[in-house]
Amino acid sequence: MHTASFSEQLSPLEWGPLSNARFLDLLAQFSNSKIAILVDENTHDYCLEYLITGFEALANAEVIMLPAGEENKVLEVCFQVWETLTEAGFGRHDLLLNLGGGVVTDLGGFVASVYKRGFSFVHIPTSLLGMVDAAVGGKTGIDLAGFKNQLGTFQEPLATFVDTGFLQTLPDAEWRNGFAELLKHALIADTALWTTLSKIKDIRQELTAGQIQRGLDIKREIVAQDPTERGLRKVLNFGHTIGHALESYYLHTETPLSHGHAVAIGMLLEAQLSVEQSTLSKTEFQSIEKYIKQTYQLQIPNNTEGLWALMQQDKKNANGEVRICLLAGIGNCLFDQKLTFEDFKHVLAPYIS
Ligand SMILES: NC(=O)c1ccc[n+]([C@@H]2O[C@H](COP(=O)([O-])OP(=O)(O)OC[C@H]3O[C@@H](n4cnc5c(N)ncnc54)[C@H](O)[C@@H]3O)[C@@H](O)[C@H]2O)c1
Structure with missing residues (x-):
């Protein structure tokens, strides 16, 4: 069992099999409370049984199931969860366990952070993306009117339990999808991690628990220094300004892009912008380009104006300007960099025919 060392600022995070972690102790604190488990269709089928059969305190937990997928990270689904909680008589001293990927932890965290002005929730991420990113850092959120994470709160879970056994x-x-966020953590903060990750051909077979844990720790280190994203935390948005626009663009089409896939393409384009702004060398860019192209299929619409319009909604914008992150060499990142439409158009041009 490993407890990351930044837990003074952030809520506790435990790494390792749930059965060895202090999960049982936590459940004991809620022995006189109601407990709900939020799942989606897949974590209902693949992950829930382990919790219910492994932990007696959860045998009678209220199970709330969401339809799977990003298109369900919306207010209408929150209403249903709030109604279920209300009908089941949940109060401020009860507990919500969010068992799932980033959609479940983002939506579950949001639902819990405003229900009766907030009640306790715990994240148990089951996707790689959830483990290295979404379940860590205290951001909750849902999408609105096709825009990503338009509604949300900063609210740390009571605790997070990361058990890589769920990844099976x-x-x-x-x-x-999740690997893209791990690559991002390496690109913005850890050259050595990038070097090892960019050798991986078969992610499922070759990615190690140590690499996953390092990615998670990078995020925790950054968030601990800037929990509410006043400055440094913005580096975690590398690849996301363009990535979110791509993700939103394709959300309701026949070829939706997963969050990580969109971020991978966003990282490639934002790395290219870094070369144009002379903060990244061509050699470093080529290593990023080669690896991203070999791992992710590029999907970029021939609609630069449409993407730009979506980028106008980005939460990092300031003074009416689009702000992005640039790499200052692999392993370092600059935030709050101004992006003009002309520069955006220029960088996109070679990728659209
Ligand atoms: N809050 C944050 O800081 C933060 C950071 C990054 C991403 N996010 C959000 O996270 C979301 C993406 O997360 P995601 O990629 O995990 O999406 P997701 O929750 O939709 O999970 C992806 C798919 O994997 C399935 N799944 C999850 N665990 C499984 C398991 N163990 N076995 C089988 N299937 C499983 C899910 O049912 C789903 O179909 C986006 O909404 C994004 O905005 C949030």
Whole structure:
């Protein structure tokens, strides 16, 4: 069992099999309370049984199931969860366990952070993306009117339990999805991690628990220094300004892009912008370009104006300007960099025909 060392500022995070962690102790604190488990259709089928059969205190927990997928990270679904909690008589001293990927932890955290002005929730991420990113850092959120994470709160869970055993049932595409955020953590903060990750050909077979844990620790280190994203935490948005626009653009189409896939393409384009702004060398860019192209299929619409319009909604914008992150060499990142439409158009041009 490993407890990360930044837990003074952030809520506790435990690493390792749930059965060895202090999960049982936590449940004991809620022995006189109601407990709900939030799952989606897949974590209901693949992950829930382990919790219910492994922990007696959860045998009678209220199970609330969401439809799977980003398109369900919306207010209408929150209403249903709040109604279920209300009908079941949940109060401020009860507990919500969010068992799932980033959609479940983002939505579950949001639901819990405003229900009766907030009640306790615990994250148990089951996707790679959840483990290295979404379940860590205290951001909750849902999408609105097609825009990502328009509504949300900063609210740390009571605790987070990361058990990589859940990854066994994760589909290959979802490994690739989460891997993108791990690559991002390496690109913005850890050259050595980038060097090892960029040698990986088969993510499921070759990615080690140590690499996952390092990615998670990078995020915790950054969030601990700037929990509410006043400054440094913005580096975690590398690849996301363009990535979120791509993700939103394709959300309701026949070819939706997963969050990680969109971020991977966003990282490639934002790395290219870093070269144009002379903060990243061409050699370093080529290593990023080669690896991202070999791992992710590029999907970029021939609609630069449409993407730019979506980027106008980005939460990092300031003074009416689009702000992005640039790499200052692999392993370092600059935030709050101004992006003009002309520069955006220029960088996109070679990728659209
Ligand atoms: N709060 C944050 O700081 C933060 C950071 C990054 C991403 N996010 C959000 O996270 C979301 C993406 O997360 P995600 O990629 O985990 O999406 P997701 O929750 O939709 O999970 C991806 C898919 O994997 C399935 N799944 C999850 N665990 C499984 C398992 N163990 N076995 C089988 N199937 C499993 C899910 O049912 C889903 O179909 C986005 O909404 C994004 O905005 C939030």
